[in-house]
Amino acid sequence: MITLMKYLVKLMGMIIPAVIAVSCIVPYEPEELVNMEDIIVVEGNISLTGPFTIRVSRSAPISTFQSGQRTVKYERNARVYVRDSHGDLYQPYNRTAEGEYLFDFSAQGPDQELEYQLVVESLDGNTYESDMRKARHSSNMELHYVVDTLAEKMTIYVNSYDVTDQSKHYNWKFTETWDYVSQLAAYTFFDVFEVKSTENKRPWNHRCWNSQQSFEILLEETSALAEDRIRNLEIHSINFRDIRITQHYIIEVTQTVLDSDAYNYLENMRKNSNDIGELFSPQPNEISGNIRCVTDPDTRAIGFVSVCNSVTKRLLIDCKGLPGYVREPMPEDTLMSLKADISSLIDLHSMGYSPHMIDALMGVSHWNLTRCIDCRSKGGTPVVPVFWPVEWPWF
Amino acid sequence: MKRLRHTGKTIIVFLLFITCWVTVWSQDAYKFRYVTLDSIVNTLEKLTPNRFYYAPSQTDTLLLSLEATQDKVLETLNRELKKNDFSLNYIGKNKWAVIKGSLTTQIPDAFFADSMENGLHNEKELAQMETVQAQTADSENRLYTLGDPLQSDQGGNVLLTGYVRDHITGEPVAGITILSEDKQHYAMSDTYGFYSLTLPRGYNTIMIQGFGYEDSRRYLRIFSDSSLDLNIAEEVFSLQGIVISADKMENVRNVKLGLERVRADRIRHIPTVFGEADVIKAVLTLPGVKSVGEASGGFNVRGGATDQNLILFNQGTIYNSSHLFGLFSLFNNDVISNLELYKSSVPARYGGRISSVLEVNSREGNKNRFTGSAGIGLLTTKLTLEGPIVKDRTSVLVAGRTTYSDWLMGIIPENSGYNDGTANFYDLNAGISHRFNQNNHLYVNGYFSRDRFSFNRDVSYRYQNINASARYRSILTERTDMVLSGAYDKYSYHTQDTTNQAMAYDMAFSLQQTSLKADFTTRLGDSHKLNYGVNAFYYFLDPGTYLPFNDNSLVVPDRLQREQAVETALYLSDSWDITPEFSVEMGIRYDYYAALGPKDYYLYDPTVPRAPETVIDSVSVAGGKTVAPYHGPEFRLSMRYAFTSDFSIKAGFNSMRQNIHMLSNTTVISPTDIWKLSDANIRPQKGWQAAMGMYKNLMNNTLELSVEGYYKNMDRYLDYASSARLLMNHHIETDVIETRGRAYGVEVMLKRSLGRLNGWLSYTYSRTELCQNDPRVTDPVNNGNWYPAPYDKPHDLKLVGNFKFTHRFSLSLNLDYSTGRPITMPVGTYHYAGGWRLMYGDRNSHRIPDYFRLDISFNVEPSHKLTLLTHSSFTFGVYNLTGRKNPYSVFFRTENNTINSYMLSIFGCPIPYITYNIRF
Known part of the structure; x- marks a missing residue:
């Protein structure tokens, strides 16, 4: 009996290390991926109190992932502007090569009580609009x-x-x-x-x-x-x-307060990209943002444009020691x-x-x-x- | 009892003293060449009124050749027998005994066994016959006389009832087939070991067969309805390779479709990961049962969701059947007696789930002496103690199991971030069974388990199952028996998250169920068996309590409204043997369900999708008042036509309702899933299934072939909306979507349940699809088109095999192949919020690679030497012998500026294991 137990302990000693390493995550390239490219992606929030940036880009196929670093396909020459509920338009003051449209109409004294929306007229002739929203203020x-x-x-x-x-x-x-x-x-x-x-x-x-x-x-x-x-x-x-x-280290943090639907949209985006593939991972799901193609209702659009006034703070850290x-x-x-x-x-x-x-x-x-x-x-x-x-x- | 067995060895034949009556028969000639005594006797008994009695264990190696005319045949047979040192002896009334050597001159004990007719009966036997006390039959070599001799002249059939017990432990044995010699009459012992068999009045030979038990027969003479308990012996495999006369009639004869029975000793021989014999893993080897992947809690039966299976443990309901992420099941195999899985024809006495019923019963414990067993495996240790409190009356069984599995977390991939975690569980089983008398039994069972795990230091999960049940079983009359049962079940969990002190919370969920059932069985005449009864359930659900973890937390205590409901069901079913070939089982169950107040619920604008914004009113219901009663009938119908004794076809239809739903957004059952009762806003699920099958026994009844096809429809299955929040949601009805489901498939199974090589091979082709075509849903999954369910794996091949070299050494093999499960794949990527994000296409439109696994184990059973104090058994095995990296999931992850795709294999290499069990 005792010798048996001894054997058992010995065996366990050999088996346990062998078992550690059973489960694994290995790179794997699935076949026959369907690709939906060139869906418009609109990122950024409208601010009434300061400068803000709206970036317009296009989605990319998934299957080229092996080629290493990806480059974003920017939509550089779209017509992007903000419209308020009175129909007044606010134009960007500049644009960059990275599809960024720079706005700052805080000086024009936009009415905080009005609703605002973003309009993107893309080069392919489609017009996209976000829904009208009132501004949120960040604490x-x-x-x-x-x-x-x-x-x-x-x-x-x-x-x-x-x-x-x-x-x-x-x-x-x-x-x-x-x-x-x-x-x-x-x-x-x-x-x-x-x-x-x-x-x-x-x-x-x-x-x-x-x-x-x-x-x-x-x-x-x-x-x-x-x-x-x-x-x-x-x-x-x-x-x-x-x-x-x-x-030395500086971190500049921007805090934005979102409407609950915008929050859910981002939360879902986060889950879809991060919490995937594990034991108790939720199934991925697509939910629509607040950008709609008004010229062709079947055309998808990605993004959620909120109207919110953010707060930005900087923290300086001397890393001596x-x-x-x-x-x-x-x-x-x-x-x-x-x-x-x-x-x-x-x-x-x-x-x-x-x-x-x-x-x-x-x-x-x-x-x-x-x-x-x-x-x-x-x-x-x-x-x-x-x-x-x-x-x-x-x- | 011991004396009887001993006598059985010396007595070879039973003597009957009756006046002579010589047979003169026609002039046909008989010709036999090297045949067994069995076949000669069969022929002679068919053609002549002569009856022969002999001990098959002595004569089964005997081969005889003879050639004779009708009038000389017995003489010739006698001569041939003498050559082999046997003799043929006339014992009166056309009865002949074949005895080794010559007739004993000493008068054996059995002399008086059947002495009624010459008036020489002894007092003891008369007394035995007058009381309802059943006789116990252990001897193959005795004639048992049963019933009232005054009725001996009447013709027709009589009913024989009783219990089948293991002769060593005295425990009832389920799933044992008892059939008449001509195979016309057939019965199977139920969970309590109880059987009821219709037999022609008069002399009968019954055969008793079952996996793991020695085939045996009993000689009976029945005058009227009576009871007889059968004690059977465990099979000891002989090296001489006796061919077992395996008459497996179950498949062909049972009227039910899609019924699978597995006994615990069979489960023990199915190799599993880490070597822990497991009920749920055994269920997964059956055709038509699937899961989304290894180590996933829950299983899917014929396209049903995981919450559509009613899992009953000693009549208590199990809500989460897994330990340790699904690596182990809740059931400790050492206390399990058997399991029954109803995939299609669900008996009318069960209801409440629309897919299947898994009934698991624990053993009653040794009735004769105190014994115990202990087991040690890679991850678990367990101890079982059992024995009689009052011999032959009360027995007790307690078992505990615990794990030292914290190190398991170490084997989870490092980049999963779970390495800091811990995981452990324990469970306790206790059961008492008490026999008041032959007709009244009481069973009390308790179960408790607790699981705890965490993926990192700050987030921990705990869940527990409590089940308590009492069953009182009474045989009211010879033809009616009753089971009264009451059960209390509780499933609860806690989640604690202390990542951020200010938001640290403790979330709790609990579900309690109390049930009372009265089930009756009445046999009417020879051909009707009625099952009827009433069930009542009371549900109490605490869907969520969200509390601050400590004083530092700012969390506001929040409690979702408690839910209560009652459910009652009446049922009646009749199993009707219209002719010996054609049988029908018809059942109806009427289910009434109502949620109970106090409850406040919202009314939503019926024209637009439900959302917190579309509430138009709210209704408050006082305590005790019912809310939204739902009721309706459920139908169960199955029929069988047997063309021959080994070939039958069956067809069936059954409809079911389900009032409790599981809401989950993960692919597997997880300890964060919540259950929801039907109420004013959530309707019960409905489902029906039609099935047809063909059953054929091949190769002298040693191989069972079955082909079953089914079509299943599910309605109002609750899927969740894309952005659903399932926990702590005060408007949960706005986040779930009624989904339709359809499933169809064909299951082919080849099974050899007895013999040295036993097991089954099954192939299933099946599809399961879901559809959200509710017009009120804004964004239905896949635009409201049909899409494959997460467990839709069309091709599925399973092999479970066991080969016994000797009675101590056996080899088990388990093979599992299936199509990969469907998953949702990204169709594009975009840059947002500083990183690459994934855009997903249609749900479940891709499949992960196919699944293949081969497991093997070598079992060393204990020696059967009774003198040994302890008996130990070993199992050495390798799980996933080929080391195939079976994918559990395929997923993409964005890392820095790239997107990479990965495959997660849970057991991506061969896992050797060893378990050691000791019985004392």
Whole structure:
């Protein structure tokens, strides 16, 4: 009996590790996908109190996903304007190459009590309209952050409170901006023909700035709460050693208060894209937004245009004291004679090396991996953003 | 009892002292060449008035050849028998005994067994006959005399009733076939082990057969309606390979269509993941039963939804039949006696669901001595204790099962984000059965289970099932018996989310059901069996309570209006054998349902889609008053025509109503699904099914072939609207859509239920489609066209096999192939709110790849040595032997700036397992 149990324990010891790894998620390309392309996508909310952007694009086929990075098919030359319930029109003041139509008619003093709608006349001759809505106002918002050294992450929280108890449905977007430095500060750089010194104290492409926008749909509702209050809601979190929180970090959060149908639309969009494929996942569903094609009722349109006045706040975080990003081991410097042939320098540069130091005494330049020297290789640019605080380094 | 069995070994034949009566017969010649004694006897009994008695266990290896004329045949037979050391002895009244060796000179005990006619009966036997106490028949070698001898001259048929019991544990055995030798009369023991068999008055031989039990026969002489309990022995497989005379008549003879019975020992031999024998997994191996995927709670029968199955556990209703995401079922196989699944002809005594009835019954516990068993598997341990409290009267059975499955969460894919989770469950079973006397039994059962799991630290789910039931079974007269049962069921769950302190909540749901049933069975004459009774249900539903988790939470306590309802049903059905070939079972059930106040409900503008905005009025109903009564008849009809004893066709129709609905937006049953009672705004579901089938037994009744086709219609099945919010919704009726469903299919099954190689092979072709053509729906799914249901898997091939090498070693195999289930696929993508989003096409217009799985297990059964203190059994197995990565789902996910498609396999590699069970 006892020996049996011993065997059993031994067997379990072998089996259990084998079982761990049974369930798996593997890439899989389904066949025969149907594609519905070129459905108009209208994104953006009308604001009566400040600038706002409406972006018009087209849907893309799903099946080309393997080709890596996708590009958005923008609808650049549509006629986009806002109409109020009196029939007055408001035109965009500008448009961008990314299908963005920039509006700001807050100066015209739009009547807050009127209803507004967005009209898009696309190039293919169809006209799309959102339904007429009244403006919603966002309640105020506070941001703060907490550094959790135990979980090794930094978390940004939002707080909001609406005394009038009317906000209920919240949506947030954010843009984060950060700087970082390359592994090796280089006081020389390789110009087209030669190794040049930076001449001044500022190292070459050592500090870069980068930014990105939130890509998750962040929503919360307070209908079930006693007060219309958002308290310490986690909006974003970044793990230690992420390059974003190695030097300085700014997050700009925009809070929008939505009507419940707009909220449901976004919630459904979020579920359709995120909560899919798991054990208890709900089945995906399409629901229609508030954009309709008035010229052809059978033409679909995607998007929900609300009329709402958002609130934007910025949170500045100095990441001093947080661990830096993981440095990669660098090879020994490659030494090149200052008198070296230009072609050999070009060769070395094209192999991914850059100079970082000139040893005039020895008559050599020290070269190492470009990706450890040039901060641009990590995606940023050495251009300081306009809103960068003066007390933070600009180079 | 022991003495009788012992005597049975020494006595070979029964003696009857009657005046002689010599037979003179015609001049036909007999010619037999190497045939068994059975076939000679069959021929002789057909052509001559002679009757032969012998012990088949002694003569089944005997092969005889003889050639004789009519008048010399017995003489020749005697000579041939002598060559084989047997003898033929005349025992009077055209009766002959074949005995090994020569006739015993010593007068055996059985001498007096049938001594009525010469007046030598003893006092004890007379006393036995006068009381209603049934005799117990364990011996194959005795003639049992039953009933009132004064009625012996009357002709016609008599009714034999009684219980079939296991001779070691004394427990009743369900699903045992009892049939007359000529196969004209047939019965099967029910859940309580009870059988009733019509037999011609006079001498009879009955055969007793069932999976896992030794085939045996009893010799009877019946004078009038009487009872006889049968004790049967477990089958011990001999290495000599005795061919078992497997007369499986059930399929051909039963009037019902689509009835599947599986006994617990069969379930134990079906390989499952992690080796835990499982009732629901066994159900899934049956034709016509499907699920959306591995590890999914719930099952779909013939195109019905998961909530359209009535799952009864000792007559209590189970609302969530799964543990641990559906990896295990609620039922602990160690306490299960048998299961019956009614896929088509649902008996009139059941109602309330429109698709199927799964009846699971637990064992009563050993009646003779205290025993127990314990089992240990990869994920669970269990312990069962059972035994008599009062010997032969009261027995008790308790069982518990728990899991150490927290580590299971580790095997869930890392990128699913569930690795931080925990999952565990336990369940307890208890049962007492008490026998007041031969005619009155009481059964009390209780069940409790609790599940708890979380996918991360902040969100946890808990659910529990409580069932308590009491059944009182009484045989009122020889021809009428009654079962009174009462049950209380409760299913409840809690969800806690503490992700954000201010919004931390505890959401609770609970459903309680109390039921009272009185079921009667009366046999009228030889050919009618009436079932009638009354059922009453009281439902109490707490659809949702939403409370702040602690003081930091700002959540306002919210409670959805409690729902109450009563349901009563009267039913009557008649099983009528019009001729031996043609039988009809007709039933009607009248169901009355009403929601009860206090209740406030809304009236909606009937011309526009329902929405909170289209409320035109509200109605308040006082406590105790009824709201929206719904009532209507349900019809059950099935008939059978048997062309021969091994070939029949059947046809059936049945209609059902369902007053309680499950609302779910996930593909599987999950512990966040809510149940909803029909009320003023939600109508009951209705369904009907028509089925036809052909049943043929092949190869000397060892193989059963059946082909069944069905068409099923479902009305007012509740699907949810696209943006539905099912939890804590005060206007839930605005978020559900009445959906129509239709399903049709053909099931072909080949089954060998007895023998060393047993199991079944089934193929099903079926389709299930749904349609939302309610004009009040703004955005019907797929524009109101028919679309495949999530469990629509047209082709389905299943093989369940078990091969016994010896009585201790057996190999089990399980094969499952099916078409992939339909899913909704994206048809495009667009950039919105900073990322790529998916746009979905028609619901369920794609299919995931086909499903194929092969499981194998090797079972080592305990030794049958009675001297051993403990008996242990092992099962080694591999689930998904081929390691095929069967998809559970195929989905797209947007990651940074790309969209990638993935396939999730729950068990994507072979999973070896071992379980160890010990009986003591």
